[in-house]
Amino acid sequence: MAASPLLQNLSATARTAYELGSGTARAAVALTRSGVVRPLGPGRLYGMGRALLRYGHSVAAAYSVGAARHPYRLAVVDDHGLTTYAELDERTDRLGLALLDSGAGPGAPVGILCRNSAAPVEVLVAAGKVGADVVLVNTGLSAEQLRGVQSQQQLHTIVADPEFRDVVPDGPRLVLTSTPDGPRAAGGRVLDDLELMVARGGPGELPFRPPRSKQIVLTSGTTGTPKGAKRPHPSTLAPAASILSAMPLRAGETVHIAAPLFHTWGNAGLLLAALHGSTVVLRRRFTPEGFLAAVTERRADTVFAVPVMLQRLLESDATGPAGDWGAEHTPRVVAVSGSALPGGQAVAFMDRFGDNLYNLYGSTEVSWVSIAGPDDLRDAPGTAGRAPAGTTLVILDEQDRPAGPGVEGRVFVGNDLPFEGYTGGEAGLEERDGLLGTGDVGHLDEQGRLFLTGRADDMIVSGGENVHPGPVEDLISGLDGVREACVLGVDDHDFGQRLAAWVVTEPGADLTADTIRDRVKSDLATFAVPRDVHFLDELPRNQTGKVLRKQLPGRS
Template sequence: MDLPFLVATLARRGLITLGSPVRVAAQLKALRTWGWSIAGELRQAAARDPDRVAVIDEQGTRLTYAEFFDRSERLARGMRRALGVQAGDRIGVLCRNHHGMVETIVATILLGADVVLVNTGLSAAQLATMAEEQRLRTLVHDDEFADRVTSLPAEVQRVDERTREELVVGGLADDLRPPERDGRIIVLTSGTTGTPKGARRPTPSGLGPLVSIIDRIPLHARHTVMIAAPIFHTWGYAALQVCFALRATVVLHRRFDPAATLAALTAQRCDALFAVPVMLQRLLEVPPPDPRPPLKVVAVSGSALPGGLATRFMDVYGDVLYNLYGSTEVSWASIAGPAELRTAPTTAGRPPHGTRLAILDEAGGPVPTGEVGRIFVGNEMLFEGYTSGATRESRNGLLDTGDLGRVDTGGLLFVDGRADDMIVSGGENVFPSEVEELLARLPQVREAAVIGVPDPQYGQRLAAFLALHPGETLDPEAVREYVRHYLARFSVPRDVIFVKYLPRNATGKVLTRELRDYYHG
């Protein structure tokens, strides 16, 4: 990344400002010694802004950066002394969003151990399998998951909330030395169509990744930011990294509740909200507060924006919406701002500075503008591979996202869906996402999902699952006629199934495997 662009962006976002020479020197020393891991980011923030509030959660916890870092160091000391955690171990974190979860992540990285961020939606059997596959030494968990951890292998240590707090209280307060190896963050992929895989995330090597994001999403130093997206997900964890780098105040709730979220955004005077798209849908289902929260940025990622959601949200809360398209494997690929979403509500936007994007055919060659192909992405935060040893296809330094998409003549990216979601019906390529977006615009429809199912005549056909707003009704044939009016005949779902709700994981993605089980069941 070129230096003038980096400096200009940092200055524009308030990160290059005058300050106490002693604190600035301590900040730079922290970064030089600890780097840009989550522990290094927290340490530099504590050195520069020790008295600024770092974390607020709904249980009444309110910790300054100095207090928060002190607790994280104490926890690291306690984990090493009482649990024997050392560099190279893997520590699972099964927690919702709260200060204790973040302290555990930081403490683990301070010791040079790897953090496995565990999806809170896993069943007891899935947890046991994950613990074995990821070779966990310890699982730190919230008390609400006590019944799920009973099936863990006997050799896996279990740390509940009381024990974690005892480790903090009993930990020594003196500084830790940088570990002999850097700890890694391991994120479990969504697993919407199969078994989740562990993906090793790289540690940023400098300011480049931060600048790429804040250049396009106008987050500023010392903002107050609510992270509603689960921190165990790539997007929620990325939000945490950005916030610490900006020395922001982070607001956390264990569970997402639309009314409570709006109340917190107003009470804490939040400048920004990190969320996943389904959360925006839920926010629109409750009356907006008066006055509106003073939001300058609402940043979403994790799944596609349903048709019309972007404009409906901005009509209520202002032109503050930013949509980041990426994945656990490629980090970010593109960002759409309010103006782009007003013009094209389903666009994924454009690649940020330092990111390369290509639409390639099966042979690896570029496809013409406007035609659908495989999305490949290159940036400095591509993942380091799966913990199983597998990786993804790479071409000329660009990594396969697993998605299909196209770029229009204006340079905007549109994602048509997962490559393995596309079906061939009667010889025609059909993208379920196109039908989903259309069905989501029906006023009676609360949420929609479309999948491919076997068909004896055409090979495959579409099945639409619709959850309606309370009190609404729809006729299946009217739904088919609606789709037939706007799309080709092979895009019309033969099956229209009404359900109370769509099965989703904790990040809001629809679990298509459960829809297929429902269909065949």
């Protein structure tokens, strides 16, 4: 097949990286090395084949395959107990029948508003078994935002933890993960209990080949109604193979998913863990102490987290039973995504916890773009990594031409999990020759490593000079005595726009606004100097660690 016009114009370095990454050989090696592909007896092969025939490459298929392949292995360990693969498969059969009996199914979506536990996993699997689309709802949304989600997504049922009962809008059937007082009518609506639904099941049989359900992931908007991004179930194992080509997961190992399951990264961790027949360890809330306990007590080999969790771990005095991880166990892989990982934080984490850190750069819409492993994070702190197998990563200049190494431009990507658009019909992503724009600006080095400058729409024009906040934020964040920082553009009467900085310092740090301004002026440029420097006790963040910019004091 002839290369596309864009790929024909790629630089030699970028073209070589693309050709190496696009072959099926690397994918096959990755799947075999991780243990996903290995010899099995005919009895288990039949059960696995039947599950794949029924449910395709989905989370429902992964757990049904696991029930045939290793029925007595633990599937989920949460704050409430233990569930084997066989138990989860049987429970989700019954829950699927109960969902159908209540009217949920194809064309009647199910929303999940839960913290990390076995409950959202079971709802995901059960919905897949009956062909119901699933909307993963951020637990931090307000009642007003949830009403917007309900209006946009037309949810038939919402499964929620009891603590969220009062913010769930009227209209959808409400199923609580536990009801101490028992199921009942409440305020004119149907109120049901998830455990009782599992117990009673429903009449009839599950469809042998239900319609393919979709997972709708909500974008991380902090005001207004979040947009719903349609994520298709992959038609092959190529997406998993792409991640595995750069991240050494292994079959059968225990995985602690600390990232929220409603987030793209937590959900990806669940799918990869199910594919590998892993035991998934979940905790409802993150604390540094609970995080270390989950890893050390369950001997987790892989951890999925978001960068702010690593920051909180570094700031705490928490340790495991015998040192940071424990005297006899250290995870092989600590994988983070969801927000920026500062280079200094990556190095500090590895210095204390070992060279096992992997950072995936991507978004809800484009899935993954690049992965940085420990070697790259050591050699080039701040890098977002390299494009894994089967992924095209291109930097385009203002004329939409591929930029050479070191030349800044807009980041475009293509992979095996295409974005299907927003559920509300909003305008899609920028596209060039089949590649999707991430909305970020950055450059590649000679080794094909990506470095991000920041969001394209964050750039300001100050006194006629184009200024990106990213380098200024990185500089301030790396100063001695600075715990974290955020830099954004604000309106300015004299210059049109200027930068402003919000800084959280370490206890006892002797830093002033003038000290910070002088350092920026010395290392960068006069027009990059922040007009305002605000000192805060902490930056306002959402559950995945992104800074809530509209909540920053003095933002105007």
